[in-house]
């Protein structure tokens with residue numbers, strides 16, 4: 009039934025102001041207005057169709073992406089869109105493309121690591137897309153270990169140039185998005201060598217292809233690294249391989265904000281920490297946290313709407329079967345993911361604030377919050393992307409068999425999303441960075457250095473080692489201080505246990521390797537505490553709209569108590585809570601799920617996604633799932649003919665042969 013809202017009865021159940029929640033989700037009325045306008049602009053334009061991606065071969069798929077990218081830029085110019093509008097438009101086009109790396113890494117790398125002069129020269133070219141850039145750091149042999157990169161960049165004082173060289177096969181640049189076929193330029197990371205001395209890894213702007221005929225410049229070998237996981241999916245991106253054979257670039261193409269090489273070949277470090285060379289990764293990790301809430305909310309929106317449409321079992325007295333969303337097991341799998349999507353939204357907002365604050369301080373040569381920014385971006389990137397990848401897969405299972413169809417939108421979402429656990433830093437490697445920060449914080453406690461920011465609770469470590477939860481009944485777990493107390497005590501105790509064990513090793517690095525599993529767990533506990541505490545902080549703000557704040561309080565409690573239940577072993581073994589208190593938390597969770605149930609559709613409507621963006625028959629706004637699934641099946645190329653290609657050639661003779669054999 010076209011035009012009928014099959015989910016209207018669900019929408020009528022909502023006990024809160026969905027429009028007000030849309031503003032909370034978007035971040036402000038202005039952000040909602042822009043994202044609403046841009047998403048509709050993309051959805052209404054047939055040039056941005058994306059429903060056939062899984063059927064296309066690589067070449068056709070890639071060409072289509074190039075067409076969309078060029079068309080998007082044309083529309084951005086024609087409509088005179090602001091930077092904010094343009095970036096929203098690109099995100100609603102919803103197709104990984106070379107432009108992600110151009111805008112997301114190449115431009116930020118120049119902005120963050122270039123001098124004023126370099127910004128003046130390169131930014132206008134990049135911003136007008138007169139050049140297209142990528143971020144070429146990872147090599148065939150090294151990704152996580154950036155200090156292990158092998159590409160050499162040697163200063164030649166005779167010609168005032170750098171000579172870039174790939175000395176081994178493993179030094180080939182490998183993975184950079186946009187590099188394979190499109191980028192004209194790259195920010196290349198390599199070991200800077202002056203006068204025979206290795207100064208470690210630095211960034212350089214390098215032209216790769218001619219701006220006239222797009223052919224690789226002399227000494228450069230470049231191409232695509234091949235098909236990746238999933239049909240369609242991330243294969244719209246030309247991840248590339250790049251080798252240099254003594255390629256020369258002018259000296260002023262070294263990004264010189266952190267350190268520079270003089271005309272005489274002298275290496276000069278400025279007063280900014282060398283870690284700023286890693287600044288682009290910090291920036292992108294921060295954006296990835298907000299993007300996690302977007303990806304998870306898409307999957308949750310699909311699974312929630314479909315769970316309200318789907319009925320199985322329980323038909324009694326002429327009544328229809330039960331909606332699967334009413335099964336407690338479905339709620340216990342789905343609603344924590346819904347709560348996580350909101351939790352990641354708010355922690356992402358906070359992280360953006362933290363990043364902006366660090367950048368402002370850096371301008372004033374205050375580097376004191378850099379370690380906190382690194383630990384938070386690394387840890388939260390790791391926590392939210394792992395949870396989102398697992399969450400998307402759980403949503404697929406929540407949709408039963410139909411979730412496995414490409415038309416559910418979930419397989420492609422998963423395939424595009426899952427490399428987030430690896431790129432911008434492998435999630436385990438990043439948690440180990442958080443663990444280092446935690447161990448360093450603990451080791452400095454005795455020196456009187458007061459921990460600040462997200463590790464401030466470590467300053468109360470003695471009290472946290474002794475504290476006992478005073479929860480007596482299930483509702484006590486709704487008290488934010490009860491939840492915070494338990495999460496702080498758990499995180500502190502896990503870190504302190506690691507620190508104690510580490511102190512038993514005469515070689516700390518050996519101890520770190522040996523205890524790395526425990527350290528990763530301690531880091532995870534710390535990051536979960538950050539998410540919980542930032543959700544609680546958000547609820548201290550004035551949040552208008554009927555029932556909006558109350559429902560967010562419910563979601564916050566679900567996020568916290570679900571993790572308390574999931575990691576009960578941690579909470580019990582560290583003695584923060586008793587098993588009785590653990591089971592009270594579980595009782596409270598059940599009650600919270602019942603409070604979400606009537607509001608579930610409203611809560612996913614608040615994401616304000618168009619059907620185009622969701623790209624899912626199961627997640628359609630109108631819930632008209634079955635006729636559309638049926639219709640879609642007939643569009644498969646296999647159904648173009650009644651008898652498929654290959655039948656006459658292979659199967660018919662086989663059948664005939666088998667029949668002949670049977671008659672003998």
Ligand SMILES: CC/C=C\C/C=C\C/C=C\C/C=C\CC/C=C/C(=O)SCCNC(=O)CCNC(=O)[C@H](O)C(C)(C)COP(=O)(O)OP(=O)(O)OC[C@H]1O[C@@H](n2cnc3c(N)ncnc32)[C@H](O)[C@@H]1OP(=O)(O)O
Nearest residue numbers: 104108112145151152153154155283286290382431432433
């Ligand atoms: C589909 C997407 C659609 C839209 C997206 C839209 C926008 C996003 C835009 C683009 C994204 C799109 C696609 C993504 C493409 C992917 C790109 C990439 O993957 S780029 C390559 C990323 N590579 C990595 O992340 C490598 C990971 N490794 C590292 O970061 C480091 O090597 C590591 C930190 C692990 C170790 O470094 P090392 O120098 O060996 O440090 P060490 O451990 O010795 O520490 C020394 C000292 O430095 C501190 N530190 C380390 N890193 C940082 C940092 N980044 N900032 C500040 N400080 C840092 C560390 O804590 C230590 O401090 P102390 O001495 O202990 O005080």
Ligand SMILES: Cc1cc2nc3c(=O)[nH]c(=O)nc-3n(C[C@H](O)[C@H](O)[C@H](O)COP(=O)(O)OP(=O)(O)OC[C@H]3O[C@@H](n4cnc5c(N)ncnc54)[C@H](O)[C@@H]3O)c2cc1C
Nearest residue numbers: 143144145146150151152183184185427430431432433436
């Ligand atoms: C889709 C995609 C896009 C990418 N785009 C870009 C790009 O645009 N530009 C770019 O430069 N790079 C890019 N990359 C590369 C990416 O940044 C790296 O793959 C990533 O940093 C992980 O490094 P690795 O591949 O070397 O993994 P490895 O470090 O080899 O990881 C392999 C395994 O070893 C483990 N491991 C490694 N080190 C440790 C340790 N110290 N302790 C414990 N365990 C460890 C890891 O946890 C993992 O399980 C991209 C990658 C992908 C998949």
